[in-house]
Amino acid sequence: MNRPANGSFPPAYRAVITGYGSFVPAKTLTNDELAKMVDTSDKWITTRTGIKVRHITTDQESTALLATRAAENALDEAKMKAEDIELIIVATITPEMVFPSTASFVQRSLGASKAWVFDLAAACSGFVYGLSIVQQFIESGRLNNAIVIGAETLTKITDWTDRTSCILFGDGAGAVVLERSKDGRKGILYSTMHSDGDRWEALNCQAYGSRYPSSKKLDDPNKIYMQIKGREVYQQAIRRIVETVTESLDHCGLTMDDVKMFISHQMNARIIESAAKRLNLPDEKVFINIGEYGNTSAASVPIAFDDCARKGKIERGDIVILVAFGAGLTWGANVIEF
Numbered sequence: 574m575n576r577p578a579n580g581s582f583p584p585a586y587r588a589v590i591t592g593y594g595s596f597v598p599a600k601t602l603t604n605d606e607l608a609k610m611v612d613t614s615d616k617w618i619t620t621r622t623g624i625k626v627r628h629i630t631t632d633q634e635s636t637a638l639l640a641t642r643a644a645e646n647a648l649d650e651a652k653m654k655a656e657d658i659e660l661i662i663v664a665t666i667t668p669e670m671v672f673p674s675t676a677s678f679v680q681r682s683l684g685a686s687k688a689w690v691f692d693l694a695a696a697c698s699g700f701v702y703g704l705s706i707v708q709q710f711i712e713s714g715r716l717n718n719a720i721v722i723g724a725e726t727l728t729k730i731t732d733w734t735d736r737t738s739c740i741l742f743g744d745g746a747g748a749v750v751l752e753r754s755k756d757g758r759k760g761i762l763y764s765t766m767h768s769d770g771d772r773w774e775a776l777n778c779q780a781y782g783s784r785y786p787s788s789k790k791l792d793d794p795n796k797i798y799m800q801i802k803g804r805e806v807y808q809q810a811i812r813r814i815v816e817t818v819t820e821s822l823d824h825c826g827l828t829m830d831d832v833k834m835f836i837s838h839q840m841n842a843r844i845i846e847s848a849a850k851r852l853n854l855p856d857e858k859v860f861i862n863i864g865e866y867g868n869t870s871a872a873s874v875p876i877a878f879d880d881c882a883r884k885g886k887i888e889r890g891d892i893v894i895l896v897a898f899g900a901g902l903t904w905g906a907n908v909i910e911f
């Protein structure tokens with residue numbers, strides 16, 4: 574291992590993950606159950622995506638509820654009291670309501686009275702973007718700690734008659750607590766974020782914002798649902814994941830040999846496997862849990878991180894790469910010494 578690269582000096586402080594947690598609704602929907610709703614099959618979904626089952630919220634369960642449960646689990650792990658949290662970021666594209674932010678509801682239910690809070694809308698990259706923001710605040714000495722949550726109820730904006738999209742998504746939340754460490758080694762070593770607004774049409778849900786407000790009749794009733802251009806997303810995702818991981822490792826002066834685990838946004842097992850192959854990553858360094866959750870957008874990376882850590886696949890001191898890609902288009906990565 575040969576760090577730091579590019580002539581940069583390590584910061585005085587680093588943002589260390591001291592707690593992690595996740596929460597998914599109890600109700601599930603299997604591929605066989607989906608095959609009774611649309612013209613598809615367990616075989617097609619498994620082969621093309623790796624998904625076997627996804628978790629689905631009931632009418633009573635909302636994004637803030639999932640986010641709060643995941644945050645509570647992460648705070649328990651960090652042994653931190655909610656009243657000590659200084660910042661709460663909720664990454665989501667399925668917020669509790671138009672306003673106030675989902676993070677406001679989470680603050681209230683946690684009793685995190687000292688925190689300032691906001692939502693971050695970068696779709697599937699939201700959690701990775703959130704870590705990057707917290708990294709800056711902690712490294713500059715402005716914050717002692719923060720909690721970043723990815724939480725989604727995508728099944729509430731899913732068109733259950735569209736077999737090309739409804740097979741993909743699930744609900745859930747994941748969270749991490751980050752704290753300032755004076756050990757200049759451990760923590761988030763590097764973050765890189767990108768976006769390409771020219772490709773917004775590849776993935777979107779157009780109602781109900783200012784362009785298509787709820788006060789006006791929609792020209793196309795399907796605008797209330799997620800629309801995806803699957804092939805375009807597929808190709809862009811592989812390309813951007815490979816680029817951003819390569820860039821991140823180069824910046825840190827690390828190679829794939831130094832990396833213990835590659836934790837990607839879980840959008841399609843085939844996309845993750847193709848990207849990993851191009852990065853020359855062996856199977857044992859690639860964490861995939863999409864089979865049990867589907868694509869949970871901003872929640873997917875923290876759910877995978879929590880799952881990976883609890884399964885003992887990463888240990889303190891390991892180098893872990895988090896990478897995400899999603900609507901916007903947006904993409905980014907964090908290199909972490911766990």
Ligand SMILES: CC(C)(COP(=O)(O)OP(=O)(O)OC[C@H]1O[C@@H](n2cnc3c(N)ncnc32)[C@H](O)[C@@H]1OP(=O)(O)O)[C@@H](O)C(=O)NCCC(=O)NCCS
Nearest residue numbers: 612613614617621736737740801803804806807840841899
């Ligand atoms: C959606 C996705 C799984 C489709 O897989 P694919 O291998 O690209 O499949 P295609 O879209 O080329 O469709 C192949 C065929 O399967 C059919 N098909 C599509 N969905 C199907 C389903 N659920 N069950 C059975 N057949 C299906 C298509 O109609 C097509 O049939 P045709 O060849 O007769 O025209 C894949 O493109 C993907 O994962 N894309 C990214 C998804 C995404 O946007 N995620 C969110 C952002 S991160």
